[in-house]
Amino acid sequence: MASTRVSRKFFVGGNWKSNGTLKSVESLVTKLNAADVPRNVETVVAPIFLHLEFVKRSLKPAYAISAQNCSAYGQGAYTGEVSSDQLTEAGIPWVILGHSERRALFGDSDQVVAQKVGLALKNQLNVIACCGETLEERKANRTMDVVLTQLKAIGGAVNDWSRVVIAYEPVWAIGTGLTATPQQAQEVHEKNSCIFK
Numbered sequence: 506m507a508s509t510r511v512s513r514k515f516f517v518g519g520n521w522k523s524n525g526t527l528k529s530v531e532s533l534v535t536k537l538n539a540a541d542v543p544r545n546v547e548t549v550v551a552p553i554f555l556h557l558e559f560v561k562r563s564l565k566p567a568y569a570i571s572a573q574n575c576s577a578y579g580q581g582a583y584t585g586e587v588s589s590d591q592l593t594e595a596g597i598p599w600v601i602l603g604h605s606e607r608r609a610l611f612g613d614s615d616q617v618v619a620q621k622v623g624l625a626l627k628n629q630l631n632v633i634a635c636c637g638e639t640l641e642e643r644k645a646n647r648t649m650d651v652v653l654t655q656l657k658a659i660g661g662a663v664n665d666w667s668r669v670v671i672a673y674e675p676v677w678a679i680g681t682g683l684t685a686t687p688q689q690a691q692e693v694h695e696k697n698s699c700i701f702k
Contacts, residue, residue, distance in 0.1 A: 518601070522553075522573070548568050550568055551570075551599070561597065574601065575602070589621075593628045593629050593630060600621075601633045601672075602622050602634055605637055636659075637652065638675055653696075656697055
């Protein structure tokens with residue numbers, strides 16, 4: 506019996522968070538443009554909203570651009586928000602949603618993240634959907650429960666998984682010097698794959 510092997514493309518996302526001046530971003534773009542990006546790697550960078558247009562205009566086509574967030578609502582009286590249809594109109598193809606900092610610092614619940622994901626997909630954006638547990642949740646052996654709950658909420662808003670990248674980012678590994686091993690990440694992926702069937 507012959508078997509077919511599906512080749513997976515590598516995906517690298519760079520979230521610049523709330524960092525950078527125009528001058529430092531210009532320097533970073535110059536360095537990125539000088540780098541070789543292998544053909545089997547899809548690379549997406551996410552600068553702050555103010556720098557999206559500059560980065561989109563200045564980076565070579567080997568890189569795609571992502572916003573770091575979008576509103577759970579459409580256009581309207583939502584001061585300080587950027588809607589997914591506005592990102593689409595601006596030619597931004599990706600958006601990061603559900604990042605742990607948005608969840609912890611800005612109160613983005615699973616339901617809010619799902620609402621954002623649904624609107625982003627409806628408005629033709631590709632989504633980097635983040636999920637992950639805190640150190641306390643991992644120590645309490647709640648990793649799978651937490652991630653499954655987050656993914657179920659997102660899954661309820663997704664009709665086309667081909668436009669969604671799941672980014673498992675354990676909160677305990679962000680800025681702490683600790684890192685999740687490939688085995689830990691693979692275990693989370695395997696045990697939560699039922700969401701995508």
